[in-house]
Amino acid sequence: MSALKNKTVEGFVAELASSSPAPGGGSAAALSGALGAALVSMVCRLTIGKKGYETFEKEAEAILVQSDLLWAELVSAIDRDAEAFDRVMDAFRLPKGSDEEKTRRSAAIQAAFREACESPRNTALKSLEVLRLCSLLLGKVNENAISDLGVAAASAHTGLLGALMNVAINLPSIKDVTYTSSAAEESARWRAEGEGLIDLVSRGVESLLSGK
Amino acid sequence: MSALKNKTVEGFVAELASSSPAPGGGSAAALSGALGAALVSMVCRLTIGKKGYETFEKEAEAILVQSDLLWAELVSAIDRDAEAFDRVMDAFRLPKGSDEEKTRRSAAIQAAFREACESPRNTALKSLEVLRLCSLLLGKVNENAISDLGVAAASAHTGLLGALMNVAINLPSIKDVTYTSSAAEESARWRAEGEGLIDLVSRGVESLLSGK
Numbered sequence: 243m244s245a246l247k248n249k250t251v252e253g254f255v256a257e258l259a260s261s262s263p264a265p266g267g268g269s270a271a272a273l274s275g276a277l278g279a280a281l282v283s284m285v286c287r288l289t290i291g292k293k294g295y296e297t298f299e300k301e302a303e304a305i306l307v308q309s310d311l312l313w314a315e316l317v318s319a320i321d322r323d324a325e326a327f328d329r330v331m332d333a334f335r336l337p338k339g340s341d342e343e344k345t346r347r348s349a350a351i352q353a354a355f356r357e358a359c360e361s362p363r364n365t366a367l368k369s370l371e372v373l374r375l376c377s378l379l380l381g382k383v384n385e386n387a388i389s390d391l392g393v394a395a396a397s398a399h400t401g402l403l404g405a406l407m408n409v410a411i412n413l414p415s416i417k418d419v420t421y422t423s424s425a426a427e428e429s430a431r432w433r434a435e436g437e438g439l440i441d442l443v444s445r446g447v448e449s450l451l452s453g454k
Numbered sequence: 455m456s457a458l459k460n461k462t463v464e465g466f467v468a469e470l471a472s473s474s475p476a477p478g479g480g481s482a483a484a485l486s487g488a489l490g491a492a493l494v495s496m497v498c499r500l501t502i503g504k505k506g507y508e509t510f511e512k513e514a515e516a517i518l519v520q521s522d523l524l525w526a527e528l529v530s531a532i533d534r535d536a537e538a539f540d541r542v543m544d545a546f547r548l549p550k551g552s553d554e555e556k557t558r559r560s561a562a563i564q565a566a567f568r569e570a571c572e573s574p575r576n577t578a579l580k581s582l583e584v585l586r587l588c589s590l591l592l593g594k595v596n597e598n599a600i601s602d603l604g605v606a607a608a609s610a611h612t613g614l615l616g617a618l619m620n621v622a623i624n625l626p627s628i629k630d631v632t633y634t635s636s637a638a639e640e641s642a643r644w645r646a647e648g649e650g651l652i653d654l655v656s657r658g659v660e661s662l663l664s665g666k
Contacts, residue, residue, distance in 0.1 A: 247463045258495075284470060411663055
């Protein structure tokens with residue numbers, strides 16, 4: 243399969259809508275996070291060098307370096323997530339005749355599910371980082387781009403939540419309890435931090451928009 | 455400019471990140487809504503014809519017809535929003551030497567801002583419709599696609615909120631008070647309905663995921 247990131251936007255959406263389970267919610271979450279990071283980059287670019295925002299220029303430049311990295315990584319995560327799903331399907335198709343085959347198949351399934359959790363965990367953490375950048379930019383960006391900052395935060399939050407749902411649906415298939423309990427605990431922590439950040443940014447953007 | 459929907463996913467995200475204000479948050483919101491609608495379609499397709507879901511088949515088929523229409527419309531909205539922004543910029547560049555030119559320029563600016571509100575209003579309403587479909591599907595879809603339904607709802611909600619922020623930033627530039635007050639009132643109504651729906655679906659998806 244050719245890389246999803248190289249499909250047209252319309253082609254990707256059509257493929258998402260198809261009966262094939264991959265790409266699915268995990269890839270959509272990664273794209274959401276990428277849209278959030280890209281909008282952070284745009285907001286920074288529309289602020290740097292603009293009259294009236296000189297005080298925030300250094301900070302916007304530092305954030306831009308991070309957001310440009312994050313959108314590229316989150317775009318890659320679109321394909322990583324679809325591949326992780328395919329690997330789970332492949333593992334289930336392995337032969338299970340002899341005891342040796344059963345052991346090998348079972349190990350392959352466990353490894354595939356681990357990756358099917360690690361992939362959305364990566365998307366979740368990167369999306370959370372985008373949300374953190376949004377909160378740092380609040381009140382410091384070109385006022386014509388306030389709505390873009392708001393959409394950035396909402397998109398990043400959807401990337402985070404969507405990825406965590408994909409972690410949650412795959413976690414019960416993993417037998418390693420040390421891994422699952424630590425991943426579940428981390429999911430709860432990221433989710434709570436994301437909730438606080440989206441609340442903060444949404445309120446801030448709303449008050450700036452209504453003050454226009 | 456070639457249509458945004460024909461760019462590659464990676465190319466679109468890169469263009470979003472660039473210093474050009476269009477595409478911006480409005481186009482990203484439309485894409486979010488489209489991702490939500492496409493995931494609704496996928497969830498329906500993974501439910502129709504599946505053993506154990508015969509009772510919900512008719513309903514899933516009816517919803518699928520709507521979600522397939524909605525994702526196509528929301529994909530078109532990606533370009534419509536960027537074009538609306540460009541039209542505002544073009545209107546500001548019109549000559550303003552004579553009184554006649556001033557009047558013509560002012561009318562063009564008003565018409566352009568009206569379209570810059572109508573475009574995200576269309577995205578908001580379509581995204582809200584996607585959210586309504588998600589709520590109708592709750593508890594009736596293939597259990598392997600529960601997380602996809604959750605990501606669908608989160609994406610549609612971001613499409614709605616993101617579009618409403620774009621309405622809010624453009625509305626103050628419109629002088630027709632009948633239009634602005636009715637649009638503001640409608641925004642508040644859609645937002646409240648969306649809030650209720652995303653709460654409902656998120657709680658439902660979460661409880662289904664934790665029961666797995």
